[in-house]
Amino acid sequence: MPTNDAPPYELSRDFARALDAQNPLRAHRELFVRDDATVYLDGNSLGRLPRATADRLATVVRDEWGRDLIQSWPRWLERCTTVADRLGRAVLGVDPGQVALADSTTVSLFKVLSAAIGLRPGRRTILIEADSFPTDHYVVQGLARQHGMRVVVVQSDIDGGLSPAQVEAVLSDDVALACFCHVSYRSGALADMTAITALLHARGALAVWDLCHSAGAVRTPLAESDADFAVGCTYKYLNSGPGAPAFLYVRRDLISECDQPIWGWFGQADQFAMGQTYEPVETIERFLSGTPPMLGVTAVEEGVRTIADAGIEALETGGRLLTGYALKLTDEWLAPLGWRVASPRPAGRRGAHLTLHHAAAWQVNQALIARGIVPDFRTPDRLRLGMAPLTTSFEDVWAGFDAIREITHQREYERYPAERARVT
Ligand SMILES: Cc1ncc(COP(=O)(O)O)c(C=O)c1O
The missing domain is CATH 3.90.1150.10 (Aspartate Aminotransferase, domain 1)
Structure with a gap:
């Protein structure tokens, strides 16, 4: 070899x-369903179906939903946490309690970027890379309008990707945060997360990383680089299927300071007290809003297993x-x-x-x-x-x-x- x-x-x-x-x-x-008539070179858009997932989902539908009905919720809630932690460990290399499974990447990005803006009051600039995935541009533009901020687009190379020097050239003390892709969706260029995060931190800005094209394909040095936030999808290299929930990462010391914009009962401290006033939990679950998609979460459990085993x-x-x-x-x-x-x-x-x-x-x-x-x-x-x-x-x-x-x-x-x- x-x-x-x-x-x-x-x-x-x-x-x-x-x-x-x-x-x-x-x-x-x-371990994956294959069809020998097809040569599949698009697993970075939608990963293949693990054989175990098909069987597991059939069991969840038949037994956990069909038979046990609402009594399944305690184990379903526990599954949300254990799967998020396993994804954090096996895929992202981070300690437990810093990853949540929720929503789509787009909505998760909206949540973490909003939280990051809240952590840097008075700063008015958001950085984004020119060749970022379109949804990242749209979320950043929407938030900038909502918060009266300005967007500075870092002119990266369409093939070569984003370099630390390009980031350094536009950094100022007005930058609240940067939203960058670790692996570029178009060229596959891998950004130097460690060097770029260090540059941002040196000017007091926060680093938000989109890991859609890196999670499950390359190591993501979130812990080593002290990155602040990250998001990513589970339907590409994590083989969890269309519409499976996204993941979000928040560095432990930031979590309880974060205010995310979609307040909901799944982030509430005493959820079943049914109180009228929102009091979020201190943990990463404060980034949750509504009922988790359990079929998707179960598919993520099987998908993450494929990565962890390899x-x-x-x-x-x-x-x-x-x-x-x-x-x-x-x-x-x-x-x-x-x-x-x-x-x-x-x-x-x-x-x-x-x-x-x-x-x-x-x-x-x-x-x-x-x-x-x-x-x-x-x-x-x-x-x-x-x-x-x-x-x-x-x-x-x-x-x-x-x-x-x-x-x-x-x-x-x-x-x-x-x-x-x-x-x-
Ligand atoms: C880099 C990147 N970011 C964000 C997204 C959007 O993800 P979602 O559709 O889960 O919101 C994609 C989708 O392919 C992507 O490739």
């Missing part, structure tokens, strides 16, 4: 199969080997056909997806789907190829890149519309 991203790779399918045979994560792949270090290494292999295939096969790598090349600077640029990327994307290969397209002209370390094989990567090569070389993509239909 090669140990870095510049090994002496061979280009044959047999070589990909040999890499799979040696892959220590191989047995974990068997180990985040092994997954980070596995992802780097897969993307390193994909880089090699790109250089050998695709660069001569006009493809350009639109992700950082050093292994330590990327997450578990690789993005390629080509003028016909949208058409190639359609041609790949017609062949049973599932990539993703990202504007303006990029093919995004997710290599979820738990579920993607080297042979999947080989098959995907071989198809891109053929489709481009034979101009098969010309059969597909060049104009992107508006998705409603």
Whole structure:
């Protein structure tokens, strides 16, 4: 098994199969529902279904809901806490009591950003990176309007991502907080969380990290970097299914000082006293609002188990080997056909997806789907190829890149519309 991203790779399918045979994560792949007719390179949008989840959810529906009805609530509430803590430990590397499962990433982001604004009264600036995920921009813009603040957009590189120097250039004593993505959704560029958080803290600003594309794919140095807040989804690398609740992280010393904007009975100190006045708990549960989605929480429990069993270090290494292999295939096969790598090349600077640029990327994307290969397209002209370390094989990567090569070389993509239909 090669140990870095510049090994002496061979280009044959047999070589990909040999890499799979040696892959220590191989047995974990068997734990997921797979369909051999599909080459799935989009596990960074929606992770595969763990076999155990299908059975577990059937049991929860039949027994816990169907039979035990409301008497299930004590164990359901306990599950919310234990799953959040397990996610914190296995995925984020943080101690218990600092993670909650709630809402979507968007709503969780709204909650933690609101809390952060409240912790920095008098400061009027919010930083966000230009290539942040759109929902992050929208939440930041909405909050800035609500609080009479201004948004400063850090001009990061669309392929290279966000650098500490770019952040330093716009920092001032007026910055209340920054909302940055750890791994860029478009290019897969990995930001230096430790260096950037230190820069923010040195000017008294708070660091809020969006971990959607890093949780379950790479280590997230929240504890080492002393980051203040983080959010992320569970349906990508955490394999918890569509609509599973998001997670939010708040550093322990900040929790009881935080005021979040959606006050509800699940954050109330004595919930069943049914009092009329809101008095939030001192714990991370003060970030909760309403009834937790128990099917989703149970799916997160199974999804987190898949990560915990494999180990985040092994997954980070596995992802780097897969993307390193994909880089090699790109250089050998695709660069001569006009493809350009639109992700950082050093292994330590990327997450578990690789993005390629080509003028016909949208058409190639359609041609790949017609062949049973599932990539993703990202504007303006990029093919995004997710290599979820738990579920993607080297042979999947080989098959995907071989198809891109053929489709481009034979101009098969010309059969597909060049104009992107508006998705409603
Ligand atoms: C980086 C990033 N942030 C936020 C979101 C939005 O997440 P949600 O739909 O759970 O609100 C996504 C969704 O893909 C994302 O990739």
